[in-house]
Structure formats: C-alpha cells, structure tokens
Amino acid sequence: MISPQSFKSYDIRGLVPDELDREGARALGFALARKEGAKTAIVGRDMRSTSKELAAGLISGLSSGGAEVVDVGLVSTPELYFIAGKEKCDVAVMITASHNPSIYNGMKICRKGTMPIGGASGLYEIRDRIASQNLPAEKDNYTPRLVEHESEYAYKLTSRAKLSGKKYRVAVDVANAMGIRELMVLGKIPELSLIPLFDTYDPSFPNHPANPLDHSTLVALQDKVRETEANIGLAYDGDADRIGFVDERGEIVTADVITTIVACALLREERSALVLHDLRLSRFVSEYIEKAGGRSKECVVGHANIKSEMRESDAIFAGELSCHYYYRDMYFAESPTLTAILVLNEMARSGKALSELCKAAQKYCQSGELNFQVQDTGSLISLLLQKYSSGKISQMDGIKIVYPSWWFSVRASNTEPLVRLNLEADTKEELTLHLAELQTIINSHTHYLK
Incomplete structure (x- = not known):
C-alpha cells in the first residue's frame, strides 16, 4: 500500500501502515527505477521502527526495476546527499518523516547530482506509474552493495574547522534522532567540548519533537547552555537536514542572522560570489552580503526550488528561514554541521561571542x-x-x-x-x-x- 495522498510537493509522507507499507515501498522502488532508467541507487534510513522494513521493500523494488542498490543503512539526510553526490548514483532515497510523529514515515528522493524529485519534477508521475504498473514478483535473497563513507564524510566537514586552537563548549540537542550521526562528526574536532542532549535513538521523541523551527522545542537547549555556560547551542531536526542555534546567553538566533554570518565567512574565501536567500529573510541579509563584496539574490521558498536555482546560477551558498542551509561545496545540498562549523570559525576569527556577532547583524x-x-x-x-x-x-x-x-x-x-x-x-x-x-x-x- 502506498496512498496517492502520501505524495507531497517535496517528498512522500504518510501513516504506516495505512498509507505506506513494505509492499508500497517496493512498488515505488520499481516505478522510480523504471521512470529514471536507474542503473545505480542508494538507500538510507532514519531510526524509526518502520524504516528498516520500508528500506527492504524499496531496495527490492529498485532491484527489480534494474538498479544495483547500495544500502548505506542508518544515516542523516545530509550524509545520504553526500554519498549520492560522491558516488554519482542515478537515484537516492532517504527513508524518513523528519520531525513528524513516529506513526508517520516517508521518503526524500533525488536523482543524479542530488537533484530533488518533487511533485513538479517527477514525483507525481511516479505516483501515477505505480497505479498502472505490473509489479513483478519479488526477487529472492537480493543483497545490496555496501559502501564505507563515514570517514570521508567526517573529513569533508571537519577539515573546514579553522578554530586556531580556541576551545569552545558546544551544547548539542539531537532530540533522540538522526542528529546523533552529526554529533559524531562534531566530536572529531579537538577544540570542541560537546555537551549532548537526548543522544540515544528513540523514534517516539520522548523529550520533544525534533523541530528547531518550533521554538518551544529549544527550551531544554537554552537551559543547558545557561547551566553549563556553553559558548553555543545547536539543535538538529529529525533527519538532521535543519539546524537551530542558541547563543551563549541562551537566546535563539534566527536563520537570517546565521545566513548573514555564514555568507560573509564564505565571501572572504570567494569574493563576488553569489548568495541566494529566500524572500522572507531580513533586508540586512542582502545589505551585509553586498557590503562583503558578494552578490545577493532573493529566491523562491523550498529546497527543490533553491537547489535548482543554485545550480543554474552557481551560487556558493543559500539560506532559508526554515533553517535549511545549502552549499555548492556539498553537492548543492543541506549541511547543518558545516553551518555550525562556519559559525564557530567566525567566532574564533573575530574573537567575539555569538551574541556579539548577532547584534552586529540585527537592524530591523x-x-x-x-x-x-x-x-x-x-x-x-x-x-x-x-x-x-x-x-x-x-x-x-x-x-x-x-x-x-x-x-x-x-x-x-x-x-x-x-x-x-x-x-x-x-x-x-x-x-x-x-x-x-x-x-x-x-x-x-x-x-x-x-
């Protein structure tokens, strides 16, 4: 079962098993492989209790559709995008429902180059193909290929840390979800002393929803930052493709401030580069980008739209109000951990606390x-x-x-x-x-x- 109603603008998301089950995942895998002519596919999953079974069905369907499948197992969504970009696979699927309750699950799908497949770019066609296709019998004992990626992914991120030996206490709320994978990467940076919150997998989200855009979910992080006198607080969402920030006073830092800090940092490396920002962000974002020698451009909201425009315009970076941050250097995909590293770099370079960096940016x-x-x-x-x-x-x-x-x-x-x-x-x-x-x-x- 895969309900037509589970096909959304950007992804697939529905109740398990009423709207999405193993056989529905198999049907989707077969339709996806056939529509894209995929010879290679990568599948990753989050920690939900239903994700492993859905992955098995999806892998079976992709294989029946003619794709050789790489199963990367338990990963964050940014990890999956990195592997997909590095391996140059034809399609990649992340099984996750992000911050939604555990009764839900879903899939985020991209084609070669980590280009998202959404409603306007093929997802609804896949939905319609499922309704009319003849799904072949399931293959017996198909074994997907495995790929080692953890060390390369970690090095890609940690090599960007330029903290000049300065030590920072970092509180990290991973909300019992896939941010645990990103926490492991941050733990490889020697200057950081991590203070983890809720760092065991639990798909019931027993402490709070994994959604940093909902400021009520940041209270525990704010309290921990104040209690431990941390220099910064980070909060990942369910599949770890978004990140929220708290300064050393325990105050929430908005996405337009983070976009400004990161953009200016990147423009020191590549002056005159183009930075995209969604049209809801503050006027000060474009003002600071241009003051730093860059070019700024407003863009349409939504990850599929932003990733497409970044490629077309060769933008170095894009920031979105929803706490998504995108990088040309990460296959035009989200990288919340790189965002955290670049903010820490700016704190080290300037010698300022995060609240001081924020104060300089906020004008309106x-x-x-x-x-x-x-x-x-x-x-x-x-x-x-x-x-x-x-x-x-x-x-x-x-x-x-x-x-x-x-x-x-x-x-x-x-x-x-x-x-x-x-x-x-x-x-x-x-x-x-x-x-x-x-x-x-x-x-x-x-x-x-x-």
Missing part, C-alpha cells in the same frame, strides 16, 4: 512567520495587491510588497494548508501598526493559528 524589527488558515487564498492575494498597490510588488512566490521603511510577504505553504505572513519594519511602532492592519485583513478571510 520583525514579526516572525505567522500562520493562518484561509478559505480563498486567491481573493486574499487580490485584496492585498489592490490595497498595497503603491508599494514595490513581487509575485515570485505569493506576494512580497516593499515600502521604503517596511515590507511584508504573504504566501501559501507548499506543505500545509496555510497562508504564511512575514513583516519587517525599521521601528517597533511601524511594525505594530502594519501588523495589526494586515492581521485585520487576513482575519476577515480566516483565523490566526500561531
């Missing part, structure tokens, strides 16, 4: 991302375009309307039935004024969630 007042359920997104967008027609309008992804001292964006989520609002202004007074006005308009179509 922000609403944060606010979510609403809207019955008619189209009519809401039309109303906003009419009311704010005097601003500079972009419809790259939803709408973004910019005025000299403030801006806002409204866009439909790609993953949930929500409309998301972001607003930034020069002053708190202006932020409060325009936020109240926009909430009144949006609330006439919906109700506010969080």
Whole structure:
C-alpha cells in the first residue's frame, strides 16, 4: 500500500501502515527505477521502527526495476546527499518523516547530482506509474552493495574547522534522532567540548519533537547552555537536514542572522560570489552580503526550488528561514554541521561571542512567520495587491510588497494548508501598526493559528 495522498510537493509522507507499507515501498522502488532508467541507487534510513522494513521493500523494488542498490543503512539526510553526490548514483532515497510523529514515515528522493524529485519534477508521475504498473514478483535473497563513507564524510566537514586552537563548549540537542550521526562528526574536532542532549535513538521523541523551527522545542537547549555556560547551542531536526542555534546567553538566533554570518565567512574565501536567500529573510541579509563584496539574490521558498536555482546560477551558498542551509561545496545540498562549523570559525576569527556577532547583524524589527488558515487564498492575494498597490510588488512566490521603511510577504505553504505572513519594519511602532492592519485583513478571510 502506498496512498496517492502520501505524495507531497517535496517528498512522500504518510501513516504506516495505512498509507505506506513494505509492499508500497517496493512498488515505488520499481516505478522510480523504471521512470529514471536507474542503473545505480542508494538507500538510507532514519531510526524509526518502520524504516528498516520500508528500506527492504524499496531496495527490492529498485532491484527489480534494474538498479544495483547500495544500502548505506542508518544515516542523516545530509550524509545520504553526500554519498549520492560522491558516488554519482542515478537515484537516492532517504527513508524518513523528519520531525513528524513516529506513526508517520516517508521518503526524500533525488536523482543524479542530488537533484530533488518533487511533485513538479517527477514525483507525481511516479505516483501515477505505480497505479498502472505490473509489479513483478519479488526477487529472492537480493543483497545490496555496501559502501564505507563515514570517514570521508567526517573529513569533508571537519577539515573546514579553522578554530586556531580556541576551545569552545558546544551544547548539542539531537532530540533522540538522526542528529546523533552529526554529533559524531562534531566530536572529531579537538577544540570542541560537546555537551549532548537526548543522544540515544528513540523514534517516539520522548523529550520533544525534533523541530528547531518550533521554538518551544529549544527550551531544554537554552537551559543547558545557561547551566553549563556553553559558548553555543545547536539543535538538529529529525533527519538532521535543519539546524537551530542558541547563543551563549541562551537566546535563539534566527536563520537570517546565521545566513548573514555564514555568507560573509564564505565571501572572504570567494569574493563576488553569489548568495541566494529566500524572500522572507531580513533586508540586512542582502545589505551585509553586498557590503562583503558578494552578490545577493532573493529566491523562491523550498529546497527543490533553491537547489535548482543554485545550480543554474552557481551560487556558493543559500539560506532559508526554515533553517535549511545549502552549499555548492556539498553537492548543492543541506549541511547543518558545516553551518555550525562556519559559525564557530567566525567566532574564533573575530574573537567575539555569538551574541556579539548577532547584534552586529540585527537592524530591523520583525514579526516572525505567522500562520493562518484561509478559505480563498486567491481573493486574499487580490485584496492585498489592490490595497498595497503603491508599494514595490513581487509575485515570485505569493506576494512580497516593499515600502521604503517596511515590507511584508504573504504566501501559501507548499506543505500545509496555510497562508504564511512575514513583516519587517525599521521601528517597533511601524511594525505594530502594519501588523495589526494586515492581521485585520487576513482575519476577515480566516483565523490566526500561531
């Protein structure tokens, strides 16, 4: 069983076994191999109790479809992308449902070059192929090939550490999930004294959901940083392709600040390089990139869109509000651990605490991302375009309307039935004024969630 409803914009995700089971994974593997003409495939999985069985079905289906399969076992999603890029395989699949509860599982799929396969780039075609294909009988005793990758992956990351012998205490919340794999990499950097939180695998997520974008999940990390006087706190999500940051005071550091710090660090190595940032990030991101000699460009939200544009434009780096950070040097894929290393490098180079680096970057007042359920997104967008027609309008992804001292964006989520609002202004007074006005308009179509 693999339900058509489990095919999402960016990945596959559903309840196990009601919407996804071993036979459904086998059917998907066969359809994927045939559609892509795959001769080589890589499969990895997270720590969920259902992931091993789904991997077995997927491997069987890929093999029946003509692919030689490499099983890399228990890995983080960034690890899988690294292996897929290094091995130049035709397709790669990570079995995970990220931070979703343990009753869910899913798959993130990419083709050669770690290019994501999403709804608009072939995933829905695979869904339709499954419905019409004749799935052959399962092969007996197929044994996938194994590949050693841990040492090379660790070296790729740790070789970027330039801490000049300075010692740092680092609290790391891996939330009983795949960040444990990344914790092992950080442990190979001699200057770091790690303070791990929740570093045993448990798919029930007994301490908190593995989702650093939800600030309530960062409380334990904030407390640990303050208690141990750590220099920095890191929080990985369920499959470890996102990372949240806490400074030495236990304060949360936003993604636009981290994007700025990392971009400026990379621009010291490659001046005039292009950096992408999603359109929801603060104005100070582009200001600092350009001040550092780089070129900045806003981009559409979503990992598939960003990875594609990075390749087309040869961008060195991209940052996203959702705490995804992408690197040309990592096959245009996410690398949260490289992000942490580069932030630590900047702390060492400057001799400043993370809070000092943050203070230098933050210039404007922000609403944060606010979510609403809207019955008619189209009519809401039309109303906003009419009311704010005097601003500079972009419809790259939803709408973004910019005025000299403030801006806002409204866009439909790609993953949930929500409309998301972001607003930034020069002053708190202006932020409060325009936020109240926009909430009144949006609330006439919906109700506010969080």
